[in-house]
Amino acid sequence: MTTRFAKYSALAAAIIVSIVAAMTIPAPGQASIAATPKPRLEEANRHVTFAKDVAPIFYSNCVQCHRPGDIAPMSLLSYKEARPWARSIREMVATRQMPPWHADPRYGRFANDKQLSLREIDTVVAWVDQGAAEGDPKDLPPVPAFVEGWEIGTPDVILSMSEPYQVPTGGPDQYVYFTIPTNFKEDKWIAAAEIHPGNKAVVHHVMAFVQPPAIAMLAKMAGGGSGDGDSGVRSMYYKDGTLSRVRMDARIIDDGCRDASGGSSFGEVGAGKGTGMSLLSAYAPGKDIEVAEPGQARRIPAGSNIVFQVHYSNFRGAMDKPESALSSIGLIFAKEPPAKMVVALGITNDYFKIPPGKPNHEVTACYTVDRDIQAIEYMPHMHLRGKDMRYEAIYPGGRRETLLWVPQYNFNWQAIYKLKEPVALPKGTKIVITAHFDNSERNKYNPDPAKAVRWGDPTYDEMMIGWLGYTVDPPKPNVAVTVDPAIYDRYAGEYSFSPKFKVRVVRSGDKLMAQVAGLPPVELIPESETGFFIKALDAEVSFNKAAGGRVTGLTLDLSGLVLTANREAVSSVPSAGH
Numbered sequence: 001m002t003t004r005f006a007k008y009s010a011l012a013a014a015i016i017v018s019i020v021a022a023m024t025i026p027a028p029g030q031a032s033i034a035a036t037p038k039p040r041l042e043e044a045n046r047h048v049t050f051a052k053d054v055a056p057i058f059y060s061n062c063v064q065c066h067r068p069g070d071i072a073p074m075s076l077l078s079y080k081e082a083r084p085w086a087r088s089i090r091e092m093v094a095t096r097q098m099p100p101w102h103a104d105p106r107y108g109r110f111a112n113d114k115q116l117s118l119r120e121i122d123t124v125v126a127w128v129d130q131g132a133a134e135g136d137p138k139d140l141p142p143v144p145a146f147v148e149g150w151e152i153g154t155p156d157v158i159l160s161m162s163e164p165y166q167v168p169t170g171g172p173d174q175y176v177y178f179t180i181p182t183n184f185k186e187d188k189w190i191a192a193a194e195i196h197p198g199n200k201a202v203v204h205h206v207m208a209f210v211q212p213p214a215i216a217m218l219a220k221m222a223g224g225g226s227g228d229g230d231s232g233v234r235s236m237y238y239k240d241g242t243l244s245r246v247r248m249d250a251r252i253i254d255d256g257c258r259d260a261s262g263g264s265s266f267g268e269v270g271a272g273k274g275t276g277m278s279l280l281s282a283y284a285p286g287k288d289i290e291v292a293e294p295g296q297a298r299r300i301p302a303g304s305n306i307v308f309q310v311h312y313s314n315f316r317g318a319m320d321k322p323e324s325a326l327s328s329i330g331l332i333f334a335k336e337p338p339a340k341m342v343v344a345l346g347i348t349n350d351y352f353k354i355p356p357g358k359p360n361h362e363v364t365a366c367y368t369v370d371r372d373i374q375a376i377e378y379m380p381h382m383h384l385r386g387k388d389m390r391y392e393a394i395y396p397g398g399r400r401e402t403l404l405w406v407p408q409y410n411f412n413w414q415a416i417y418k419l420k421e422p423v424a425l426p427k428g429t430k431i432v433i434t435a436h437f438d439n440s441e442r443n444k445y446n447p448d449p450a451k452a453v454r455w456g457d458p459t460y461d462e463m464m465i466g467w468l469g470y471t472v473d474p475p476k477p478n479v480a481v482t483v484d485p486a487i488y489d490r491y492a493g494e495y496s497f498s499p500k501f502k503v504r505v506v507r508s509g510d511k512l513m514a515q516v517a518g519l520p521p522v523e524l525i526p527e528s529e530t531g532f533f534i535k536a537l538d539a540e541v542s543f544n545k546a547a548g549g550r551v552t553g554l555t556l557d558l559s560g561l562v563l564t565a566n567r568e569a570v571s572s573v574p575s576a577g578h
Helices: 010-022 050-061 079-094 118-129 213-221 485-491
Strands: 157-160 165-167 174-181 188-196 203-211 237-240 243-246 278-283 296-300 305-312 323-325 328-333 340-348 361-368 373-381 386-394 400-406 417-425 430-437 465-472 493-498 501-508 511-516 522-526 531-534 539-545 551-558 561-567
Touching: 050 079, 050 118, 079 118, 165 174, 165 305, 174 243, 188 203, 188 278, 203 296, 278 296, 278 340, 340 361, 340 373, 373 386, 373 400, 386 465, 430 465, 485 501, 485 511, 485 551, 493 551, 501 551
Parallel strands: 296 340
Antiparallel strands: 157 328, 165 323, 174 305, 188 296, 188 328, 203 278, 203 305, 237 243, 340 465, 361 430, 373 417, 373 465, 386 400, 386 430, 493 501, 493 561, 501 511, 511 522, 522 531, 531 539, 539 551, 551 561
C-alpha cells in the first residue's frame, strides 16, 4: 500500500519486466523462442488468430479489467492494443498468473473461479508462438458492452462521504474512517452493494462496515480508536497520524489458537472503529461487487451508520500532485425479507509479531462457531509480507478439513472465493486460520526485512484476517414476556469478555440492568427466563448455566456478532431499589 510498486497490479509489474521481450515477437512464419510450455499438438497444428480464437477468450475473461480507464495497465479490447503485449500475455497465461486466481484447486469448488481452461491456455500460447496473427476482422465477436456507472443497477439509495478527502503530496499512507448515518427508521435488507472509490489513483481500498447502535456505543467506550480509553489503561494500539498500529512492546501471541482470545483483540481499549462491525462491502483490486444469491440478503439494522475505512496510498511520497477522492456506496434493497441472512466475520490475530528476516513466520487465529451456519465465501487479507493462508474446520466430532488453501497470496489481488455450494459448519466447529509471512530479503515486496513487524493499518505493517461469509436464519422479532423479577438476582454480577471489556449486571427493582464502564446502563428486557434483548440497540443477551443451574456466563449477540463472557467470581453485587 505504501511502496511504489503498490501503485500497480501484480500484472503490471510482470509486464513492465517483460516489455522488451514483447517487442521481439517473431513475424508470421518465423520460429518462436518459448520460455514457457508449448501448446499441445492439437492447438499447435491449427492456425490461431486473434479475431477468431483469442478475442473470445479475452472478452470473456480479461477485459473487465483490461480496458481503458480501469485498473489494468493496458487494454485487450482490440488487436492493435493487445499485439505489443503478446509475449508478456503468453508468459502470464501459461504460468497461470493471469487471470488472477490463487486458490489451490484441491480444496473447495468456487462459482467465481477465474482460471482459464487448458484449451484456452493452449490457444493463447499457440497464437503467440505462431506470430500473433490478427486474422479476419469479420471473425471478431461483438465487443462487450460495459456498464457505465453502477454495475448492480440503479441503487435504491446512495450514501456518500460529506465532502471529498484531500490527499497531499509527500506524506505517508493514510487510513481514514468516515461515519455516514443511514437514517434508516427500520431494518433494511440489502440484495446488492457496490462501492465507487471516487479516485482510483489514490484509493487503494475501501471497506464499508455496518455499525449498529450497540457497536457505536462500544466504539465510544474504546475512545473511537484514538488510543488509550477513558479507563486509563494503556492500550496495545497507538495512533500514527491517521493510522492505528500495535505497539512493539505489546503482548505477543503468534498462535492465537492456543489463547482464549483466539487472537482477536475485541474489547481491547483503543482497538479502533472496526471493532465489532460487520462487513457490508469492499472495494479493492481484483474484488467483485456484492450481489446476494436469491433468498439471501445482508441486514442493516435501523439507526445504523455505515463506516468507510479508506486507504489512501501515497506511494511513499511518489505522488507528484495533490489528489482528492469522494467515495460512495450504492445499495439495492431486497424485495422481501430473505430466507437467510448473510453475515461477514473477520477471524483475526492482532497480537502477532514477525521477527526481522524471518522467511516463514507462522500466525494462527481461531473462532468457534456458536450456531449452525452455512459458509458461502472466504476472503484472506494480509499485506506485503503475506505469503500464504489456509482455512480449516475442526468439526465437533474431531474431523479436520481444509476449506481453502491460498499457497501464493498476492496483496494486489484481494479476491473473494465464492463457493458453488454452501459448506455446513455446525455449532461447535472451530475455524482455524493459518498464515505465513515472509519478512526476509528474498521477498522482493518487503518494505524492510531488518525490522520486526506488528499489526497496523499501513502496508509496511501487517494484518492477518480470514474473512468468512456465511448465512444464518434471520433474527425473529423480539417479544417481551413477564417473568418473576426475583430471578434477576441469579444474574447479578460482573461478566468478562476480555481483561479490558467487562459488563456489570444488577437488579434495579423489577428491572435487570447492564452497564459497561463509561456508558449509561441499559435495560435487559426478558424474552424468557434466560433470554433478554436491549431495545433500540439491536442486541440480545442470554445467560449460560452449568449443570445444577449455576450461572457461568452470558452470550451477547450484537447484530449477528456473537461474543461470550465468563462470570467473574461471585462477590456481593448489590441490587438497587428492592
